[in-house]
Every structure is written in structure tokens, then in C-alpha cells.
Amino acid sequence: EQLSTEKVKVAVVHAAAGGITESDVNLAAAAQAMIIGFNVRPAGKASSLAQQEGIEIRRYEVIYAVVDDVKLAMEGLLAPTLVEKHLGRADVLQVFRVSKAGTIAGCMVTDGVIRRNAGGRVLRDGEVVYEGKVNSLKRFKDDAREVRNGFECGISVDGWNGIEVGDQIEVFEMEEVKQTL
Template identity: 40%
Template sequence: YDCIQEIESAMKGMLAPKYREVQLGRLECRETYKISSVGLVIGAHVISGKVTRGSDVRVVRDGIVVAEDKIASLRRFKDDVKEVLEGFDCGICLEKFNDVKIGDILESYTMEAYQPE
């Protein structure tokens, strides 16, 4: 009986992990700034949850997903930070997308690996 369980666990370990999306937080774009050395900086307010540097982000305009990108830089005042919690303002630079408008919603998420059963 133990042999069967060991074989099952070994086979599960050989399976490629699956990924699921984990919502981290939502932000509202309050202002945008064009800075020549950096590009577009988004002044945002964290509506719910939290936002972390390096997490994936989805830009939603009028209920439609406009773009998906990654957070390249996250700042609170002039300090580079790893995360910003609900209720605080922050400055964000995205890696590629630079057409964010005031009023856009940014949904921060990360992909989590898990072993299928």
C-alpha cells in the first residue's frame, strides 16, 4: 500500500506545475507625468489590497482591458519601495506600456505555481 502512495507522489512531482492568478490589489490613476529620463510616471492611489514591485499589472479603461504589463519601478514620495498598501499614493513606471490615462484602473496580480492533483 505504501508503494502505491510513493509511486503516486513521485508521479505528481514529475508533473509540470500549473499557474493561477492571485489578485494583489487595485489602483486608480490620478495623474500622469512625462519625465524625459524615465518615460511615463503614473501617480496612483491604492484602492484595495496592495501593489508590489515586479508584479504583473492589467490596465483597465471603461471596463475593457487595454494592456498587460509589469511594474518596473514603484516609489512612495522619493523612496524606492517594495510594496504600497491600501489607502496610500505611489508613483509607478511600467516596463512597456505608456498610454495610461487619468481614471484608468490598474489591477495588480501575480502568477502562483501549484502542483496539480
């Protein structure tokens, strides 16, 4: 219980001396808990009952291994956080109105890489005017998966038609980051 943090609480449901019994397994099943044994083995049919009930039994010889494993299990309970990762930026040099595709921004990639299907944000005078997804990326007339710094390309952000010469398109991805305690 001393391992509890603000994010994850550890509760010891039952502590006793001796082997791991069927009643320990039943208690763990009711509490949706795991069983931790220190220098002990499951007694009788406890092991098969645990398997049947889907209860994990972990056995240890060294106390530090118990602490490390419990911390890892606690971290596994934490949902990952989403962090925005900047990929690149492009300046809009020309705007093309295409009847089927909507507005295509003729751009020069000035930083990083522009990637199709990544998040896209249109900036005008430093302010975000539209946010969506880069759904079309072309290099000349060919579809491209990505275009790197120093190259020209055609970009459509969700087919949005409000893009203007002088705007900037910032491209990003959302990355899952595992939380720690």
C-alpha cells in the same frame, strides 16, 4: 497499472518473484524505471549496479505504502500549473510625463497591495488596454517595494506612455501550483 490516470500512465515493465537481481537493474536502466521490491532485498551486486546506473530501488513491507509512494512519484512527474494571484488595484489620479522614465501614474491604492516587479494590467472602462510589469514603484520620491491599500504612489508599467487619468492598474503574480492526480 490500475493507478494510471489521464495525466500519468503507470507501466509495469517486469514482475517476478524472488530477490532483486542484476538483470532487473539492467531492465530498469533500459526502461528508465524504478524498482519496487515487496518483502525482498537486492541479491548479489544488484544494489551496487543500481547505484552505478542511477536506478532507484524502493523496498516495502506493506502494500499500501507501495500504492501511496507510487502515487506521490506520479504527482512528481506532473508539471506545476501557473495560476494568477490578484495582489491589488490602484486608481490613476494624475499622470506625470518624466523625460527619462516615461509616463508615471500618480495613483491611490484602493485594494490590496501594489508590488514592484509584479505583473501589471492597465484597465480603461473595465477593458485591458495594456499588460506588462510594474517596473517602477515610488512612494513620494523614494523607491518602494510595495505600497498598501489607502496610500498614494507613483507607478510605471514597463514605461508605457499611454496611461490616462481614470485608468486603473491591477497588479498580480503568477504562482506555481502543484498538480494532483
